[in-house]
Amino acid sequence: MINAVLVFNNAGQPRLTKFYTQLETSVQQRLISEIFTLVSNRPSGSCNFLPLPPLLASSGTSHTSSSEHNDTPSLVTYRHYATLYFIIISTSTESPLALIDLIQVYVEALDRLFENVCELDLIFNFETLHTTLSEMIVGGVVIETQLEKVVEGVKAQGKVAKRPVNEGRGGGGLGMSMGGNFVGWAGR
Known part of the structure; x- marks a missing residue:
């Protein structure tokens, strides 16, 4: 199960925080801070999976003591693209490689919807960010991973912005700042 999806910029400012597990606000805030520090300080050649800090793994969840260990959030999976970190917190039952692919589909969908997405x-x-995520994940369960279906679902809801922010920016998107395609960049 996916417990949370987080998106941060390089300065640690959250751009998306979506929790699928009931947590106290104070635990969410500490988790957001700890996860960014943990992920942003990793060397560039490091693996994109790491164990969840004890903060969430041991407290604040809505699970009872009789819950199965596999239901407890325990894994952080992330990708770093240009100025943004895309992070998924999940249980040990989720495949880390599948989560990396899920992040990739999410980023590619945003790139298609915004035609060269940027942080702005x-x-x-x-x-649009939330609608795209809700086309892919509902209640912490992945329901769609086909890029075309995700993009069409968002478009069908009419949630694609008219993009006055992007007009005339001349290729200043995340992909251009890396000298290549935003979604093709492997990051860390």
Whole structure:
């Protein structure tokens, strides 16, 4: 099960925080801070999976003591693209490689919806960001991973912004700042 999806910029400012597990606000805030620090300080050649810090793994969840260990959040999976970190917190029952692919599909969908997405698109058009995520994950369960279906679902809901932010920016998107395609960049 997916417990949370987080998107941060390089300065640690959250651009998306979506929790699928009931947590106290104070635990969410500490988790957001700890996860960013943990992920941003990793060397560039490091693996994109790591164990969840004890903060969430041991407290704040809505599970009872009789819950199975596999239901407890325990894994952080992330990808770093240009100025953004895309992070998924999940249980040990989720495949880390499948989560890396899920992040890739999410980023590719945003790139198609915004035609060369940049951080400002995510700030000013957060509805599209959330709608795209809800086409892929509902209640912590992945329901769709086919890129075309995700993009069409968002478009069918009419949640794609008109993009006044991007007009005339001349290729200043995340992909151009890396000298290549945003979604093709492997990051860390």
